[in-house]
Amino acid sequence: MNTGTFGPMPHGVTDALVRAYRWIGSKGPYHPEVRDRLGLEYQGAREVVAHLLGVAPQEVTLTRNVSEGINLIAGGFDWEAGDEVILTDQEHESGFLPWLHLARTKGLRIKILALTTSHREILSGLETLFTPRTRLLALSHVTCTTGLRLPVREICQISHKRGIPVLLDGAQAVGQFPVQLKEIGCDFYAACGHKWLLGPMGVGMLYIHTAYLPRLKLPQIGWGSHEVFDWETLEYTLKNSAERYEYGTRALPLYAALRKGIEYVAAWDLEKITGYVTRLASYTKDRLLQIPGIHVHSPLDPATSTGLVTFSSEDIPGEELLARLWSRWKVLGRPVKKPHGVRISLAFFTQEAEVETLLYGIEQIIAERRKDHGI
Structure with a gap:
């Protein structure tokens, strides 16, 4: 991603x-x-x-x-x-x-x-x-x-x-x-x-x-x-x-x-690509916002957003989150310095199952971190 x-x-x-x-x-x-x-x-x-x-x-x-x-x-x-x-x-x-x-x-x-x-x-x-x-x-x-x-x-x-x-x-x-x-x-x-x-x-x-x-x-x-x-x-x-x-x-x-x-x-037709990615990005951001401690920095309005989705966690630094996502689920993203967080890219070939793996991985990592800290 x-x-x-x-x-x-x-x-x-x-x-x-x-x-x-x-x-x-x-x-x-x-x-x-x-x-x-x-x-x-x-x-x-x-x-x-x-x-x-x-x-x-x-x-x-x-x-x-x-x-x-x-x-x-x-x-x-x-x-x-x-x-x-x-x-x-x-x-x-x-x-x-x-x-x-x-x-x-x-x-x-x-x-x-x-x-x-x-x-x-x-x-x-x-x-x-x-x-x-x-x-x-x-x-x-x-x-x-x-x-x-x-x-x-x-x-x-x-x-x-x-x-x-x-x-x-x-x-x-x-x-x-x-x-x-x-x-x-x-x-x-x-x-x-x-x-x-x-x-x-x-x-x-x-x-x-x-x-x-x-x-x-x-x-x-x-x-x-x-x-x-x-x-x-x-x-x-x-x-x-x-x-x-x-x-x-x-x-x-x-x-x-x-x-x-x-x-x-x-x-693949760029109009169709735009429609698919817009729907996938909106779904991903909606789901991310349901995860405790996650903040989405990308725009939520489909008219001003794209396939780039940037978010951060209150519980774990972006670099560490990315490292764990890669080591355990082979999900690849990029760290962002401003705003400090994680950026993923959703393209026309990104499958819904891959997004679910990303979301599951984030939920697991944050749940483990919160458990370790007694939250």
Whole structure:
């Protein structure tokens, strides 16, 4: 129950990965036939990502992970001391560190939006943070801490009225429910393949609105970024698409596997996935609340929740609870620091029987702990 960290790869995904490496092993990576096949797989991955997100392939950069995508955008602005970026208080470390680094090196100022489970309160809180120096909003589509689903469309509308672009971290969103970026209206969107898309580690994606391609700096550049390079004059022309960010040698077989992962998830129908996971998460949270000493930190409203369920116990620390769940029932989750507790991930392949095992295990562990302490 840890898809929010790493999703399992279906056989078709691992087969695609192994097959691509066997092509390389049989004839070498520079063999014309191998190069053509890998090139088609790589561009095919871009096309399925674009279709999944409802954008043009020219607006998609294939990355290694969300962290890389965030850093590409963070490095693309001409920051001046006193410029401001708005984050939330529930970002992943990679949602904080690039901006903290810019604060340390460039004098960037960071404003923090405190999240609640109320969309109305989130939007009203956001309104109070804008100033004439606000340059960017950078926040999660779904928080990694509690699985809160943010009102990103409304956030983009509010921000755009002030001429401020929005970068969304979609690591915990893409693959959980349909994500159509043109409907959301964000300017940048970073996501990864190794969680809810059931792809391999080391693959990600970054959407850059066409309007921003000529406006962003390239924080890094190399072979692959250019359309034309003149060896005589040393003049070059960048690619007129988001591919300009894809430089250097890449592990192309990983993207063949990413393509298969996306196709696998899409075949299950994301609308049906959303419905099943919503019902399963609601049931799980209702049952958790019936266990003595358990506090559920994830939103209870299905409209603002996802398959991430975070809870804590008054009787046992989260790390110890997880260790016991794994040793006795082979239930795998993830510790959360803020709020301090346990996070489990419910996906479309999570069976009701597995949830019952989780709940039974928690009940047994807490009952034993309370008995030991005479409660």
